[in-house]
Amino acid sequence: MNSRIFALVDCNNFYASCERVFNPKLENEPIVVLSNNDGCIVSRSNEAKELKIPMGAPYFKYKELMNKNGVHVFSSNYTFYGDMSRRVMKSLRMLLPDLEIYSIDEAFVDLSQYRESNLVEISEEIKEKVKQWTGIPISIGIAHTKTLSKVANSIAKKEKESSICDLRKIEKIEEELTILDVEEIWGIASGWGKRLKSIGINTGYDLMKANPEYIRQKISVVGQRIIMELNGYSCIDIERVQKKKSIISSKSFGYKVTEIQEIKEAVSTYAARACEKLRDQKSRVQVISVYLRTSPFEKEDSRYAKSETKVLSTPTSSTAKVITAANKIIEEIYREGYRYQKTGITLLNLINEDYVQESLYEDRSLEREEKITTVMDQVNMQYGTNTIFHASQGTKKDWRVKSDSRSKKYTTSLKELPLVK
DNA sequence: TCTGGGGTCCTAGGACCC
DNA sequence: TCTGGGGTCCTAGGACCC
Numbered sequence: 001m002n003s004r005i006f007a008l009v010d011c012n013n014f015y016a017s018c019e020r021v022f023n024p025k026l027e028n029e030p031i032v033v034l035s036n037n038d039g040c041i042v043s044r045s046n047e048a049k050e051l052k053i054p055m056g057a058p059y060f061k062y063k064e065l066m067n068k069n070g071v072h073v074f075s076s077n078y079t080f081y082g083d084m085s086r087r088v089m090k091s092l093r094m095l096l097p098d099l100e101i102y103s104i105d106e107a108f109v110d111l112s113q114y115r116e117s118n119l120v121e122i123s124e125e126i127k128e129k130v131k132q133w134t135g136i137p138i139s140i141g142i143a144h145t146k147t148l149s150k151v152a153n154s155i156a157k158k159e160k161e162s163s164i165c166d167l168r169k170i171e172k173i174e175e176e177l178t179i180l181d182v183e184e185i186w187g188i189a190s191g192w193g194k195r196l197k198s199i200g201i202n203t204g205y206d207l208m209k210a211n212p213e214y215i216r217q218k219i220s221v222v223g224q225r226i227i228m229e230l231n232g233y234s235c236i237d238i239e240r241v242q243k244k245k246s247i248i249s250s251k252s253f254g255y256k257v258t259e260i261q262e263i264k265e266a267v268s269t270y271a272a273r274a275c276e277k278l279r280d281q282k283s284r285v286q287v288i289s290v291y292l293r294t295s296p297f298e299k300e301d302s303r304y305a306k307s308e309t310k311v312l313s314t315p316t317s318s319t320a321k322v323i324t325a326a327n328k329i330i331e332e333i334y335r336e337g338y339r340y341q342k343t344g345i346t347l348l349n350l351i352n353e354d355y356v357q358e359s360l361y362e363d364r365s366l367e368r369e370e371k372i373t374t375v376m377d378q379v380n381m382q383y384g385t386n387t388i389f390h391a392s393q394g395t396k397k398d399w400r401v402k403s404d405s406r407s408k409k410y411t412t413s414l415k416e417l418p419l420v421k
Numbered sequence: 422t423c424t425g426g427g428g429t430c431c432t433a434g435g436a437c438c439c
Numbered sequence: 440t441c442t443g444g445g446g447t448c449c450t451a452g453g454a455c456c457c
Contacts, residue, residue, distance in 0.1 A: 035425035042425070042457095058424040076425085103428090103457045189455060220431060222455080248427050297424065309450085344426085 004234045005111040005142065005168070007123070008149040009092060011085075012137045012157065014105035015043035018084045019074050021135035022410045022418045030071040034059050037252050038075055038405075075406040083411045087134045095126050100238045108146055110238045123164045139163040143173075146236045147229035150186040151176060151204070170232075177204030177230065187226050192219050204230065243281050243350070249274040250344020253399040256295075257340045263292065264327050265394030270345050271326045272393060275319040278347055279377065284315035286349040288322060290329040295341040304340075306333040315351055318369045319376070322347070323392055 011017060015033035020026045030047035034040065041057050051069055053062055059073075066073060085104045093099050098110040111119060123140040130138050141152025142165065152167035155176060159165065167173055183193035185204050195218060201207050207215075208230040216224040225235045249270035257263060267290060278285055291307035308329045316322065326345050380387050408416035 037423090037425070039423075039425050056425090060423045063423095078426090106457075187455065191454060220454085222431070244428075246428070250426065252425070295424080342425095346427095 003144045003232065005115055005119070005144060006146050006149045006234070006238075007096075007109040007111050007119075008102075008141045008146070008153040009107045009109060009126070010139050010141075010153050010157075011088060011105040012139055012163070013043055013045050014085075014136070015074075015076065015081055016045040016048070017136050018077075018081050019072075019407055020045075021084070023407075026072060030066075030069060031074065032066065032071055033074045033076055034405075035076055037254065039252070042076065073405055077406050077409065079409050079412050080407065084134065084136065087411075088130060088136050088138070091130050091133045092126070095129065098238065100240065101242065108149070108238055111142065120164055120166055124162075127163060137163070139165075141165050141167065143167040144232045145229040145234045147186050147226060148173065148232070151180065151184075154184070173230075173232075174205060174208075177208055180204035182207050185226060185230070187222060192223065195219065243283065244277075245350060247274050247277050247285075247347040247350070248344060249277070250291075250342065250346075252342045253340065255399070257399050258336075258338070260330065260334045262394075262399045263334065263340060263343055264330055264392065265397065266399050267326050267330055267343050267345060268323045268390060268392040268394070269397075270343070271322045272319045272390060274345055274347050275317060275322050275373075276377065278350065279317050279373070282353045283350040284317045284353050284355075285312065285322065285347040286315045286351065287311050287347075288325055288329075289346045289348060290326050290333070290343070292330065292333050292340060292343045294338050298339070302338065304335060304338045306335075308333050309348075317353065318373050319390060320369060320372075323390055327392065 013031075016031040019031055019033065026045075028047065029045070030051060031043075031045040032041050032048050032053060033043040035042045038059055041053060041055065041059060041062065044053055044055065048066075048071055051065065051071070053066065053071075081104060088105075089099070089101050089107060092107055092109075096109045096111075098113075100108045102108055114122060119142050123142065127138055127140060130136060139153055139156040140163065141149045141154070141156050143149040143152045148167055151173075152165040155167065156163050156165035167176065180203055181193075182188055182196050182201055182203055183190060185207065188196065188207075196202075196207065196215075199218065201210055207227060210227060212224045212227045215227055228235050251266070251270065253262075253266065257266075275285075287309060289307055289309040291305065293305035294303050296303065296305075310325050310329055312321065312325060322345075330343070376388055408418070410416060410418050
């Protein structure tokens with residue numbers, strides 16, 4: 001049978017491991033990393049996991065437990081983690097060219113061409129090299145489909161010594177799926193999990209043996225596909241094109257905001273950030289969507305959430321154009337009297353920048369605007385983010401998020417290089 | 422007091438057309 | 440006044456992922 005072979009490479013406890021790379025004293029110490037605004041726990045070292053601190057839990061609920069146990073707490077430092085991620089992915093790509101970067105800390109690899117080789121041996125080598133080059137420990141799961149390689153990877157993580165799992169033998173697949181809760185399967189979360197359990201499907205093995213047509217009715221074609229994948233038929237391929245189809249920029253405020261002026265500053269800042277990402281991938285945007293909301297944990301009569309979508313007259317990558325449109329939406333959806341928690345913008349219907357060039361340049365003002373944007377990008381690249389920015393983004397920025405315990409930008413800021421004493 | 426941010430995909434239902 | 444089916448496109452919302 002000419003079946004495919006996939007590997008899922010996953011960095012172990014990625015953000016926590018990044019913090020360790022330049023701070024070796026943290027070896028064997030419990031670490032957690034918090035989300036923006038120091039809101040939730042988003043990464044835990046093994047030692048922190050042993051203290052039963054759950055993933056995604058609100059920080060304030062576990063503060064005491066962590067103090068008591070001497071847990072090292074870090075605010076998130078995405079500039080640093082992003083750079084470490086690039087190093088890991090670059091290392092992987094040198095060793096395994098047919099690679100899909102799936103998230104900041106994971107990559108899928110097509111290993112079909114290595115079917116005659118000893119894949120466990122190859123994986124050992126890759127693991128060693130990545131650790132040596134970047135300081136980051138990884139786990140590797142090997143299987144005939146992406147979904148099964150996810151399962152393999154979670155098994156690899158539990159095997160403390162090897163961190164590698166080859167899950168290609170049918171007996172082993174069935175054995176492992178029998179002891180795997182159905183909600184642990186990639187693509188099944190608690191919503192569908194509950195639905196499946198109510199019809200007697202409790203484990204990965206139950207789902208593997210379920211009737212695909214029936215599951216399609218109960219869930220959707222997504223569920224059907226998962227069953228096929230569990231049975232070794234590959235339905236989800238490596239994604240080789242990696243342009244984003246939508247770009248989001250959103251953040252909670254550092255405190256509850258009531259004034260429209262501050263909200264406009266925030267949304268202008270996020271719009272600028274989103275447009276930078278847009279130009280990075282050489283696209284233009286045709287549709288934008290902006291939302292504004294209070295905390296969902298407010299009492300019901302003080303809750304408010306609204307979003308509005310706008311089609312732009314011409315596809316653009318100009319920050320000024322997008323800021324103007326975004327602020328117009330804020331004016332439409334803002335209501336006085338609420339304590340707002342968060343706003344954000346999504347760029348949608350992205351197209352390739354060269355696709356529109358001709359018609360675009362009939363309008364000379366657009367050409368001028370693009371030149372301004374290009375110059376701004378260059379200045380900010382050279383002298384640091386937000387050296388120049390649009391006036392609408394504001395200069396006070398009281399609404400900005402807080403992050404009390406951020407580590408240094410060891411790898412991206414000259415001022416914050418680690419010192420060797 | 423304090424609960425993240427950035428993505429993708431699928432479906433149902435309405436508008437509209439012939 | 441009665442009275443149709445079939446197709447496409449778009450959007451909102453809901454599910455999932457890390």
